[in-house]
Amino acid sequence: MQTAADIVAEFAARHWVAVAGADLGPAARVPTMLTPEEQLLYHWLGRRVKGDGAVVDLGAYAGGSAARLLSGLALSGRACHVHSYDRFRTSRALWARYMPSEPLPDADDADLLPLVQRHLAPWADRVTLHVGDIGAQRWTAGPIEVLSVDAAKGSAMADHIAAEFFPALVPGRSILVQQDYLMSVQPWLCAQMVRLRDCFVPLAHVPKVGLVFLTVAPVTHAALIAAKVGELTDGKLMSRVREAAAWHEGMVQRAPFKTMLDQIKAHPGVRLGWQMRQARARG
Numbered sequence: 225m226q227t228a229a230d231i232v233a234e235f236a237a238r239h240w241v242a243v244a245g246a247d248l249g250p251a252a253r254v255p256t257m258l259t260p261e262e263q264l265l266y267h268w269l270g271r272r273v274k275g276d277g278a279v280v281d282l283g284a285y286a287g288g289s290a291a292r293l294l295s296g297l298a299l300s301g302r303a304c305h306v307h308s309y310d311r312f313r314t315s316r317a318l319w320a321r322y323m324p325s326e327p328l329p330d331a332d333d334a335d336l337l338p339l340v341q342r343h344l345a346p347w348a349d350r351v352t353l354h355v356g357d358i359g360a361q362r363w364t365a366g367p368i369e370v371l372s373v374d375a376a377k378g379s380a381m382a383d384h385i386a387a388e389f390f391p392a393l394v395p396g397r398s399i400l401v402q403q404d405y406l407m408s409v410q411p412w413l414c415a416q417m418v419r420l421r422d423c424f425v426p427l428a429h430v431p432k433v434g435l436v437f438l439t440v441a442p443v444t445h446a447a448l449i450a451a452k453v454g455e456l457t458d459g460k461l462m463s464r465v466r467e468a469a470a471w472h473e474g475m476v477q478r479a480p481f482k483t484m485l486d487q488i489k490a491h492p493g494v495r496l497g498w499q500m501r502q503a504r505a506r507g
């Protein structure tokens with residue numbers, strides 16, 4: 225059995241960058257917002273899974289992250305099932321950008337579900353699509369091997385996701401991917417994780433903005449209360465971002481944390497990523 229130190233060393237070697245593109249099979253053609261390195265990471269994470277619990281994909285869009293996890297799982301010899309969560313709705317602009325060869329819908333808020341079902345058809349027997357607001361979803365399906373978070377676009381949602389899904393992560397084994405971790409308009413992610421530093425060890429920064437963590441202790445109710453970010457004042461949020469910058473010294477440069485602090489200062493009280501981004505665009 226691998227120790228935490230073994231797993232830290234394994235991720236430090238960044239084995240996913242050596243994955244052959246051909247290994248992804250049909251997954252390579254599923255539209256995705258993931259960077260090329262993230263795509264290889266997701267496949268590799270599926271392939272290296274160590275238990276038979278669930279793999280959870282929070283924020284699936286067109287199914288790109290799920291497809292890459294599934295292509296890896298298909299080679300893993302494990303029975304893990306993927307649970308993908310999203311509203312499965314999209315704007316026309318995103319549709320045109322990520323699915324340019326598909327007929328453009330007439331209006332925004334277009335239904336993505338039929339397309340996602342088609343994209344994930346090669347693995348239909350091992351994926352479940354959970355349609356709707358993740359804020360209304362509960363997790364009761366047992367241990368989670370890999371949890372990918374790409375939907376904590378506001379501080380309240382970050383608290384909800386942590387409360388529902390983090391307690392199912394298995395110490396010494398489960399991997400958490402915080403997809404947007406270093407995004408300047410989502411500073412609550414590092415503010416949350418730094419207060420969970422007894423439960424998670426950072427494993428890798430995967431460009432552009434993702435961080436991968438190993439679960440090392442159970443995420444208890446008390447830990448979740450201490451890590452809450454929904455009600456933080458701007459001052460407390462900034463102080464947690466500074467703590468996170470120190471925590472990640474040696475793995476992540478200071479610049480992304482500095483940009484987060486600038487964003488908080490420029491947008492007092494704003495706790496939704498799209499609002500910070502809009503305000504920035506106007507400014």
Ligand SMILES: C[S@@+](CC[C@H](N)C(=O)[O-])C[C@H]1O[C@@H](n2cnc3c(N)ncnc32)[C@H](O)[C@@H]1O
Binds near residue numbers: 286289309312
């Ligand atoms: C950046 S995209 C995900 C990209 C995807 N992982 C990929 O591989 O291309 C974020 C997704 O999160 C979803 N999302 C954000 N907030 C959500 C919520 N509260 N409930 C359900 N889905 C949500 C959006 O609909 C969007 O598809």
